[in-house]
Amino acid sequence: METLQQMTKNGQVAHSILLAGPEKIGRTTIALQFAAILNCEDTESSKKPCEQCRTCRLIMSKNHPDVIHLVPGNVLCRGEGGHESHPNSRDIRICQIRGVIETVSRYPFEAPWRVIIIEPAEHLGRESANALLKTLEEPPEHTVFILISATPHSLPETIVSRCRQLTCTLVNPRIIEQELLLRDIPPELASKATQAANKRPGEAIKFSHHPDLIEERIMKLENCKNIINAGNSDRFQYASELANNWRKDRTMVYEELDIWNSFWEENLIRAARTENLTHPAIHASLAGLKAVDNAKNNLDALVMPRLCLELMLLQFPALN
Secondary structure (H helix, E strand, C coil): CHHHHHHHHHCCCCCEEEEECCCCCCHHHHHHHHHHHHHCCCCCCCCCCCCCCHHHHHHHCCCCCCEEEECCCCCCCCCCCCCCCCCCCCCECHHHHHHHHHHHCCCCCCCCCEEEEECCHHHECHHHHHHHHHHHHCCCCCEEEEEEECCHHHCCHHHHCCCEEEECCCCCHHHHHHHHHHCCCCHHHHHHHHHHHCCCHHHHHHHHHCCHHHHHHHHHHHHHHHHHCCCHHHHHHHHHHHHHHHHHCHHHHHHHHHHHHHHHHHHHHHHHCCCCCCCHHHHHHHHHHHHHHHHHHHHHCCCCHHHHHHHHHHHCCCCC
């Protein structure tokens, strides 16, 4: 956030920004805050965004007409020429990008800057990315594009090369817990939510508002343990279920992989406390983490879901 604030102070605002980093760590919030900094009405305060003026409030609530959050679905799709509606589309389609191009060709309605937030950028199809490229090369002076991606390596190099890339990282749990306490979350719940969030502020806030999800997460971790101790037939059945879910809701599968990541991380931490670097559980946990990471990369690279998920389950070592 400091880098973005410095841009505005120096008057050197990048017109195309790529926010890269894991999901649920606050990337969208950062993008909205930057839009608020650019358009904040308080010209006297040194603290921006002021979060009090009408513009700041509208932006942070995603209701400002000049700050557009482009996601898969019908956003900015004009529906011309008998074009069918696609509210459940998994991708950001070329018709939406045409809507973006038409929108940015005009001056903002009321704010000094129009901000287009594209999320997730990796869901831009080839045609959509190519259509956006020209506008990224020669963006209007009054427009900033912010692309948000968990997998920037999967984006076309032509897109990445035209953006100022900023990396958002996982957050120290102490900082997350302190922030929850400042939001008047009870200490015990703040501690549990932070532990369950796996260094993701967005998850911590969700868990603090819905404590029942913490118990649900514990059950999922227990299910991971059961799968690890099961035979190959049960592992293949589980991989098949994940592959079917991938066709319906990819986010659900990524969340399941995050649970596996947490499962192996927690096993690694417990094993590391033995201070025995040759402890079998350390090597098993590292192998498990690598298998999850490989599965995510394969899914991002559009490898057949069932194949890469089965491979992940086969690579998982057994735990005593």
